Amino acid sequence: MSVWSSPAATRRGTCARRTTAGGNPASSSACFPAFLNPEEEAYGLYDRPRVTLYRVRFRQVDLWPEYTGPLHDTVDIEIYEHWLEPAAATEVAS
């Protein structure tokens, strides 16, 4: 999977609204096509174009400044495609 940087802003939309790590490189661990956009589903809109859902993995130390656990601890977050931006080449994590 490609590597994405995540948007800085939070997104409206019920369970879809979450604090995403601004600009942190991450890897995507899985991809699931064709979900209703929860921001539209939250208002009963069922006929809009579907979106792809990604599971995006972050290192804890990259998300939280004072994380005291080991470097290899991670968190997987579910992020819809329209909240993601493609990483610049220099931001691609190894």
Next chain:
Amino acid sequence: MPEADELIKHAASDLGGRPAEPLVIGDHELLPWEKHCHALLDVLDRYKLVNTEEKRRGVDDLGGEIYGHLTYYEKWIVSAVNVLLQKGILTPDELAQQLDALKAESGGSE
């Protein structure tokens, strides 16, 4: 007091990563009305009268103060009521009349 925009940018439910008190590792057996409430919301989702995302959005729309104050299922039923009213599936009048009738039957609290 947080800045006004901070109150809006984060939904009441957006708790991930915030400092919080230590866990109370507790549970309770659902009160009968809570089980009815859970079943009702499952049925409302199946018929798309109030889908799960609408319910969640309705809970967020309650705002932080109510969110922190109401129990889990209290938030569910208030959210469902608000969404049903917003969609015109129920009207305030018929809800009020039904509540009055039920209170009279059961001597329930205001």
Next chain:
Amino acid sequence: MTATPMPPRHDHGAPHAPVQQQDSPPGYFELLERAVRTLLIEKGLIQADDIRRQIEILDSRSPALGARVVARAWVDPAFKARLLADGAAACEELGVSMYDDTKLIVLENTPEEHNLVVCTLCSCYPRPVLGLPPDWYKSRSYRARGVRWPREVLAEFGTYLPEHVRIRVHDSTAAMRYLVLPMRPAGTEHLDEAALASLVTRHAMIGVTVVRGPVPQGAPA
């Protein structure tokens, strides 16, 4: 008539006061639930049977189902492979249907990796295979801290993992549900599937604990 004694107001994650008497008058929120249900049935938008059937479904699900799935995965490597590839389909093999159309992702714990499931935004939980989530899982404390301070939260459950074990936290949303496949403890080679299942706790399938082997005869608990 006296008002219904309500549980004390506090963080909604804390345990409630003892269950109300059945004959005490209903509180405001209970009345709302009844009013909505009654009106929607009157309008023909839902049926009373729908509610009854859904309560039966809720009552039929408990961690014992998840424990059976775990035990089967421990004794049957081919089943385990199918479970990790498609959790819902594998559960169906054991007669456990995903009644809510959610996708089930099973997370395998290994000696190098431990998985923990949190729903930071609400209470997403693999209800078809575990029943209803406990209050602590839905609490502000767990939802806020599990994703950022997992090792501290695990310690509150008495679970201490060495630093060489990687902790993967999984934040759940509407569409996915997660079930942790705990490691089979040592000293269980002689146990049959039912005995293995009896060792598997809800806590272990959420990821806040590991599964302990049986206590040897005569040893302190």
